[in-house]
Amino acid sequence: MLQGSRCRLCDSIPRVWLLLASGILKGYALEKKVVKSKAGEKVGLPCCHEIPSSEGLHNYRVYWQKNTTEVVLAYAEGNVIREHERYKNRTEMNEKNLTLWISPVEILDNGPYQCVVQHLRFSQNSVVLCDETVTLFVTADFSKPNITANVSSTSCESTEMIVRCSSHGGFPKPQISGALNNVSVAWNTTSVSKSSLNLYNITGKLRLNVTKDVSFSCSVEYNGLAKSSSLLLKKTSNCVVTTEPSSYNVITASSIIIIIFLLAITLAARYLRRHVCSYCCKPQDSVEEGVKECVKPPTSPKVPSETSSV
Incomplete structure (x- = not known):
C-alpha cells in the first residue's frame, strides 16, 4: 500500500x-x-x-x-x-x-x-x-602579442621609450608579463576588456630608460597556455652634444678683437702721418731735444724779368 x-x-x-x-x-x-x-x-x-x-x-x-x-x-x-x-x-x-x-x-x-x-x-x-x-x-587562443616602442626622449646616456604590448580574441581572462633580457619587469598599466562574444582583449604599457640595446619580451598567459613575442629595443646612437661657450673664452675672444682693432688704428695713423709729411713737411732740429717741427721750404722771390738793350 x-x-x-x-x-x-x-x-x-x-x-x-x-x-x-x-x-x-x-x-x-x-x-x-x-x-x-x-x-x-x-x-x-x-x-x-x-x-x-x-x-x-x-x-x-x-x-x-x-x-x-x-x-x-x-x-x-x-x-x-x-x-x-x-x-x-x-x-x-x-x-x-x-x-x-x-x-x-x-x-x-x-x-x-x-x-x-x-x-x-x-x-x-x-x-x-x-x-x-x-x-x-x-x-580561445589569443593573438600573438604585438609589441610597439615609441621614443619619447633621448640623450647620449639613455633613450626613454614607451613600450606597449597587446593581444586580443582569447578566453579565459588572461595575465600579461614582460621581461628585459629575461629579467621580469612590472607594467605601469594594464587593461583588460571583454568583447560581445565574451572574448578578452589585453594591453600592457611600460616606460623604460634604455642605456644599451636590450631584448624585450611580452607573454600573455591563459588557462596554462601562453602566447609570446619579443622585440629588440635599440638605444638611439645619433645623439647631439651641445656645449655652451665659457665666459673665459668669450673674454679672450673679445680682448683679441679689441687689440687687433687698436693695432690696426695705430698702424693706419702712422702710415697716414708719414705719407703726408713726406710731401709737405721737412723735418728740422728744434731748440729742444727730440722735438721736430715741420717748416715749409723757402720760396724764392719772383724776380721780374728785365730786358736790356745794348
Missing part, C-alpha cells in the same frame, strides 16, 4: 521537479570530470551510464542539462522531447553511451553539465540510474 502510494506520488510530480530534485539529492557534489576544448572544435561530454546491448534508448529518459536548470537536450522513449534554442543544430547524443556532442563549441558553452539517466519500467515509473556532472572548459 505504501509502495503504491509512493508511485502515485511520483507520477504526480512534474518532470522538471524530478530533475531539480535529483540535483538537490546530489547535494552539489564535487565535480569529478573536466573536459577541455577550444572554441570552434567538436567536443564530447561523457555520460555516467551506458545502455546495455540488450536494451534500446526507448526504455530510458536521458536529460542533458546545464547548470542543473537549463535543458540542453532531452530524450524520452527514444525521441527528442526538448532541445535548447541556442544548442539547436549543434548537438547530438550517442544512443548507446549517451555522450553529448557539441559542434562547434562556443565560449558561452563553458560551464557544468549534468547527465541524468532514468530507466522506464513497464508501469511507466522511472528509476534514476545516475546523475553526474561534467564540466566543459572552453578556451
Whole structure:
C-alpha cells in the first residue's frame, strides 16, 4: 500500500521537479570530470551510464542539462522531447553511451553539465540510474602579442621609450608579463576588456630608460597556455652634444678683437702721418731735444724779368 502510494506520488510530480530534485539529492557534489576544448572544435561530454546491448534508448529518459536548470537536450522513449534554442543544430547524443556532442563549441558553452539517466519500467515509473556532472572548459587562443616602442626622449646616456604590448580574441581572462633580457619587469598599466562574444582583449604599457640595446619580451598567459613575442629595443646612437661657450673664452675672444682693432688704428695713423709729411713737411732740429717741427721750404722771390738793350 505504501509502495503504491509512493508511485502515485511520483507520477504526480512534474518532470522538471524530478530533475531539480535529483540535483538537490546530489547535494552539489564535487565535480569529478573536466573536459577541455577550444572554441570552434567538436567536443564530447561523457555520460555516467551506458545502455546495455540488450536494451534500446526507448526504455530510458536521458536529460542533458546545464547548470542543473537549463535543458540542453532531452530524450524520452527514444525521441527528442526538448532541445535548447541556442544548442539547436549543434548537438547530438550517442544512443548507446549517451555522450553529448557539441559542434562547434562556443565560449558561452563553458560551464557544468549534468547527465541524468532514468530507466522506464513497464508501469511507466522511472528509476534514476545516475546523475553526474561534467564540466566543459572552453578556451580561445589569443593573438600573438604585438609589441610597439615609441621614443619619447633621448640623450647620449639613455633613450626613454614607451613600450606597449597587446593581444586580443582569447578566453579565459588572461595575465600579461614582460621581461628585459629575461629579467621580469612590472607594467605601469594594464587593461583588460571583454568583447560581445565574451572574448578578452589585453594591453600592457611600460616606460623604460634604455642605456644599451636590450631584448624585450611580452607573454600573455591563459588557462596554462601562453602566447609570446619579443622585440629588440635599440638605444638611439645619433645623439647631439651641445656645449655652451665659457665666459673665459668669450673674454679672450673679445680682448683679441679689441687689440687687433687698436693695432690696426695705430698702424693706419702712422702710415697716414708719414705719407703726408713726406710731401709737405721737412723735418728740422728744434731748440729742444727730440722735438721736430715741420717748416715749409723757402720760396724764392719772383724776380721780374728785365730786358736790356745794348
